Amino acid sequence: MDAALVSDGVIQNGVEDIEIQLLLEALYQRYHYDFRHYSRASIKRRLLQARSQMGFASFSVMQDHLLHDPATLPRLLNYLTVQVSEMFRDPSYFRALREKVIPHLRTYPSLKVWVAGCSHGEELYSLSILFREEGLDQRTLFYATDINPDALRAAEAGVYPLDQIRKFTENHQKSGARSSLSDYYTADYGRAVFDKSLRSRVVFSDHSLVTDAVFAEMHLISCRNVLIYFDRALQDRALGLFRDSLARKGFLGLGSKESLRFSAHATAFADFVREEKIYQRQDA
Amino acid sequence: MSRPPIEAIAIGASAGAVQALLRILPALPADFPIPLLIVVHVPPDRSNALVALFATKCPIAVREADDKEPIQSGTVYFAPSDYHLLVEADRSLSLSMDEPVNHSRPAIDVLLESAADAYGPALAGIVLTGANHDGAAGLKAVADAGGIAIVQHPADAQVPTMPQAALAACPSARVMTLDDLIPYLLTLATT
Numbered sequence: 001m002d003a004a005l006v007s008d009g010v011i012q013n014g015v016e017d018i019e020i021q022l023l024l025e026a027l028y029q030r031y032h033y034d035f036r037h038y039s040r041a042s043i044k045r046r047l048l049q050a051r052s053q054m055g056f057a058s059f060s061v062m063q064d065h066l067l068h069d070p071a072t073l074p075r076l077l078n079y080l081t082v083q084v085s086e087m088f089r090d091p092s093y094f095r096a097l098r099e100k101v102i103p104h105l106r107t108y109p110s111l112k113v114w115v116a117g118c119s120h121g122e123e124l125y126s127l128s129i130l131f132r133e134e135g136l137d138q139r140t141l142f143y144a145t146d147i148n149p150d151a152l153r154a155a156e157a158g159v160y161p162l163d164q165i166r167k168f169t170e171n172h173q174k175s176g177a178r179s180s181l182s183d184y185y186t187a188d189y190g191r192a193v194f195d196k197s198l199r200s201r202v203v204f205s206d207h208s209l210v211t212d213a214v215f216a217e218m219h220l221i222s223c224r225n226v227l228i229y230f231d232r233a234l235q236d237r238a239l240g241l242f243r244d245s246l247a248r249k250g251f252l253g254l255g256s257k258e259s260l261r262f263s264a265h266a267t268a269f270a271d272f273v274r275e276e277k278i279y280q281r282q283d284a
Numbered sequence: 285m286s287r288p289p290i291e292a293i294a295i296g297a298s299a300g301a302v303q304a305l306l307r308i309l310p311a312l313p314a315d316f317p318i319p320l321l322i323v324v325h326v327p328p329d330r331s332n333a334l335v336a337l338f339a340t341k342c343p344i345a346v347r348e349a350d351d352k353e354p355i356q357s358g359t360v361y362f363a364p365s366d367y368h369l370l371v372e373a374d375r376s377l378s379l380s381m382d383e384p385v386n387h388s389r390p391a392i393d394v395l396l397e398s399a400a401d402a403y404g405p406a407l408a409g410i411v412l413t414g415a416n417h418d419g420a421a422g423l424k425a426v427a428d429a430g431g432i433a434i435v436q437h438p439a440d441a442q443v444p445t446m447p448q449a450a451l452a453a454c455p456s457a458r459v460m461t462l463d464d465l466i467p468y469l470l471t472l473a474t475t
Binding site: 013017039040041042044045046083084085225227228229231232235255256257258259261262 | 351352371378380381382394
């Protein structure tokens with residue numbers, strides 16, 4: 001085995017890890033975007049992709065641009081935050097909301113629903129359609145939050161590539177649909193433009209689960225496949241925020257591989273639909 | 285120079301994976317001390333049948349990987365379907381929904397590259413049978429970090445494309461048949 005070659009590889013890796021730490025610190029101190037407690041392995045992959053596609057020779061060079069040229073920020077953020085999703089992703093989750101959670105929500109005269117980490121809005125529109133189908137839309141106020149302004153703009157626009165609609169429609173049907181997805185969009189030059197009435201009762205807002213606080217009392221919080229990007233300490237912060245944001249007996253939906261099992265806040269929630277990771281807030 | 289003991293084994297397999305893994309995993313004894321992290325390309329529905337299949341056939345513990353779970357010795361972790369499986373520097377597992385890599389989620393490259401980062405020379409990375417090129421870049425990362433890179437002999441693989449691609453990217457990899465690989469893994473556990 002070539003010892004020199006090996007140590008080169010290891011040292012190079014070590015230097016890169018230092019650069020990443022410094023870059024994330026710079027991003028926080030300069031712009032208050034805090035990725036320092038995100039899962040480092042995923043962040044590193046995304047940063048490597050950003051470095052290569054943005055054409056920087058090293059993370060140190062990227063940091064120099066980031067600190068001195070604010071135009072670098074939105075480009076980098078789009079690598080660090082945006083992820084692709086689908087409408088009615090995991091249809092069984094939406095079916096469980098429809099069949100098990102909605103009957104409880106019906107008993108309230110007014111409702112607040114928070115889609116935390118809404119990205120391009122696929123989950124928001126799914127919930128908006130589901131609440132309309134169940135006749136709860138007129139008494140519900142939705143909050144759709146994300147840290148990425150570009151993602152929030154995309155969510156507010158509600159426009160998706162037409163080639164995704166087949167999958168969205170299939171998911172919607174499997175969720176126990178009471179209408180046709182085509183009732184809610186118009187096709188336009190390869191794009192599906194969703195009806196603006198679906199967002200007439202939506203507040204789009206910049207909010208960080210890392211640094212921001214409670215802003216309203218919610219009856220349902222849906223935050224799926226966001227917490228997996230956080231380290232355990234940060235997951236706990238976000239779950240504490242959800243606990244403090246939920247009304248008594250309010251509901252929390254997480255992603256299929258996310259759970260409260262390891263969390264300090266596990267006792268604040270009870271399993272409601274265990275296999276769909278839907279939890280209910282318990283009294284303190 | 286002496287090599288550090290191997291602390292994890294990361295395996296990627298695609299077409300023909302189940303048959304190949306059915307040769308390897310049941311041959312490992314219950315007290316096999318090294319954790320095995322495995323990505324198999326499976327369709328993205330939510331039930332991953334691999335754990336149920338292998339748990340009944342293997343003396344060692346077989347689990348589906350959970351997010352932020354500390355890696356335990358002597359346990360097989362399968363990536364859940366439709367999630368990437370990664371290893372963190374503190375040697376816990378994490379999952380991601382990032383876009384597919386090589387049209388795959390989970391992707392073998394994602395596992396091997398992050399595991400190479402976390403374990404460096406204490407990792408053995410293995411690319412088995414498959415009909416695509418996933419795992420090639422990852423195996424090179426394993427070797428670059430000083431780990432042991434292993435490729436199933438293309439002639440021994442049900443589908444040789446993936447081993448051939450891995451060998452092209454990482455020519456220094458050791459080439460083994462499954463019959464060679466099983467005793468080799470057992471020796472890794474004793475050194």
